[in-house]
Amino acid sequence: MWPLVLIASVGCYALKLAGHSVSPRVLDRPRVRRIAALLPLALLAALVAVQTFGSGQTLVVDARLPGVVAAAVALVLRAPFLVVVAVAGVVAAGLRYAGLAA
Amino acid sequence: MTSDWPAERRAIIRDATGVGIAVAAYGVVFGAQGVATGLSLAQTMTLSLLMFTGASQFALVGVVGAGGTGVAAALTALMLGARNALYGLRMAPLLGVTGAKRLLAAQWTIDESTAMALAREDHTNERAVRTAFWATGGSVYVFWNLSTLLGGLGAKALGDPRTLGLDAVIPAAFLALLWPRIRGREPWAIAVLSAAVAVLLTPVLRPGLPVLATALVAIIAGMWARNTLAPLASAPIHPEESVHDEGDATPRGGSA
Numbered sequence: 001m002w003p004l005v006l007i008a009s010v011g012c013y014a015l016k017l018a019g020h021s022v023s024p025r026v027l028d029r030p031r032v033r034r035i036a037a038l039l040p041l042a043l044l045a046a047l048v049a050v051q052t053f054g055s056g057q058t059l060v061v062d063a064r065l066p067g068v069v070a071a072a073v074a075l076v077l078r079a080p081f082l083v084v085v086a087v088a089g090v091v092a093a094g095l096r097y098a099g100l101a102a
Numbered sequence: 103m104t105s106d107w108p109a110e111r112r113a114i115i116r117d118a119t120g121v122g123i124a125v126a127a128y129g130v131v132f133g134a135q136g137v138a139t140g141l142s143l144a145q146t147m148t149l150s151l152l153m154f155t156g157a158s159q160f161a162l163v164g165v166v167g168a169g170g171t172g173v174a175a176a177l178t179a180l181m182l183g184a185r186n187a188l189y190g191l192r193m194a195p196l197l198g199v200t201g202a203k204r205l206l207a208a209q210w211t212i213d214e215s216t217a218m219a220l221a222r223e224d225h226t227n228e229r230a231v232r233t234a235f236w237a238t239g240g241s242v243y244v245f246w247n248l249s250t251l252l253g254g255l256g257a258k259a260l261g262d263p264r265t266l267g268l269d270a271v272i273p274a275a276f277l278a279l280l281w282p283r284i285r286g287r288e289p290w291a292i293a294v295l296s297a298a299v300a301v302l303l304t305p306v307l308r309p310g311l312p313v314l315a316t317a318l319v320a321i322i323a324g325m326w327a328r329n330t331l332a333p334l335a336s337a338p339i340h341p342e343e344s345v346h347d348e349g350d351a352t353p354r355g356g357s358a
Contacts, residue, residue, distance in 0.1 A: 001140075001141060001142075001145055001166075001172075002145065003172070004162070004166070004172040004175060004176055005141070005145045005148050005149060005152075005162075006148070006152075007176055008149075008153060008158070008162055008175065008176040008179045008180065009148065009149060009152035009153035010152070011176065011179075011180050011183075012153045012154075012155050012158050012179060012180060012183040012186070013152065013153070013154075013208065013209060015180065015183050015184055015186055015187045016155075016183075016186045016187065016189075016190050016208040016209060016211045017190070017205070017208040018187050018190065019186060019187035019188060019189060019190020019191040019192075019193075019194065019208070019211065020190040020191075020193070020194045020204055020207060020208045020211070021190075021194075022187075022191070024191055027187060027188060027191050028188075028191055031324060031325060032188075033188060034323075034324040035320055035321050035324030035325070036184050036185045036187070036188050036324075037185065037324075038292060038319075038320035038321075038323050038324045039181050039182065039184055039185070039317060039320045039321075040157060040182050040185060040283065041280070041283050041284070041289055041292050041293055041296070041320065042292055042293070042295075042296040042316045042317060042319045042320035042323075043161065043178060043181060043182055043296070043313060043316060043317060043320070044157065044161075044182075044276050044279050044280040044283070044293075045280055045284075045292070045293035045294070045296040045297045045300075045316070046296045046297060046299070046300035046312065046313040046315075046316040047160075047161060047164055047178075047273070047276040047300075047313055048273050048276045048277045048280060048297060049273075049296075049297035049298075049300045049301045050168060050300050050301070050304060050312055050313055051164055051168065051269075051272045051273035051276060052273040053301055053304070054168055054301075054304050054309070054312075056168075056169055056309060057304060057305055057306075057307075057308070057309065058304075058305065059301065059304055059305060063267065063270060064269055064270040064273060067267055067270030067271075067273075067274060068270060068273045068274055068277060071270075071273075071274035071277055071278070072277060075277065075278060075281045080127065081124075081127045081128060081131075081275075081278050082127045082130075082131075084274055084275075084277075084278045085131055085271045085274045085275050085278065086271075087274070088267065088270040088271050088273070088274030089266060089267035089268060089270055089271045089274075090267060091267070091270070092267030092269070092270030092271075093265060093266055093267030093270075094267075096264070096265070096267070
């Protein structure tokens with residue numbers, strides 16, 4: 001785990017430093033800019049989906065799904081971050097405790 | 103704006119402190135997730151101290167927790183961190199620092215510090231831009247790391263993550279990070295498409311790779327889409343509704 005932690009950390013720092021060091025012409029192109037803006041969107045959406053349904057290489061519907069749906073409702077209601085994640089945890093744990101979901 | 107600089111300076115530092123406190127909420131969750139996923143407290147803290155870019159940290163832990171390879175986890179973190187390079191590009195001429203200060207400025211170049219600095223770019227007083235950057239970067243760095251420590255220590259005291267619903271907290275945290283970015287039709291389409299691609303690929307590819315594959319969705323969309331994204335400078339500052347570190351071309355001053 002340490003090599004991953006260190007290499008990924010140094011790599012993320014190198015990206016930050018590159019922005020401060022590289023000539024603007026290299027990075028400051030509309031296409032590069034758009035892709036950099038869209039990457040977090042695509043990756044975060046994928047992470048939501050995989051962390052909700054994925055279990056290794058299988059797809060399952062369990063207590064995580066109602067938890068995430070509840071979190072989405074909290075977001076629509078403009079709840080702060082801690083409330084959003086707490087709602088997800090409480091709903092999932094509650095359904096499991098009540099035996100209503102795996 | 104040079105007339106009442108001390109008052110403006112105080113206001114900037116007050117705002118920066120507020121952003122730091124808002125970020126701490128995410129830090130606690132990250133610290134808890136890191137330790138619950140199986141990273142040691144030292145490894146979790148190293149990510150906050152050294153990587154210091156929230157979405158990448160959450161992603162690394164998420165991919166590891168899902169059983170993904172180290173390479174997939176690292177690549178996902180790096181791709182999420184790529185936007186910081188663009189922030190640096192934007193901030194470098196405004197800060198005008200060299201040597202050790204530039205190395206520190208790079209580390210503190212994140213969504214929040216960039217958003218807070220660019221929000222003051224129209225001021226004639228360039229001190230405001232620089233003060234906002236340094237104050238926000240420093241505040242977020244301190245609060246992010248303290249809260250990571252707190253969350254990590256807390257998670258050690260907890261039991262089975264599933265009993266507590268922590269496995270539902272992880273996608274909920276990603277959803278909260280995603281939420282402010284999906285304003286408008288194009289972002290929604292890309293988010294839904296990416297989620298669908300990741301789910302469809304999950305049974306086919308090794309863990310970690312389906313998420314990584316959706317980078318292609320962003321790349322293809324970025325190559326072809328019209329330039330409908332907001333410019334880097336349009337940065338509304340509402341720490342209470344912003345999100346940890348995920349910037350994009352429109353940082354909004356939320357969390358690390």
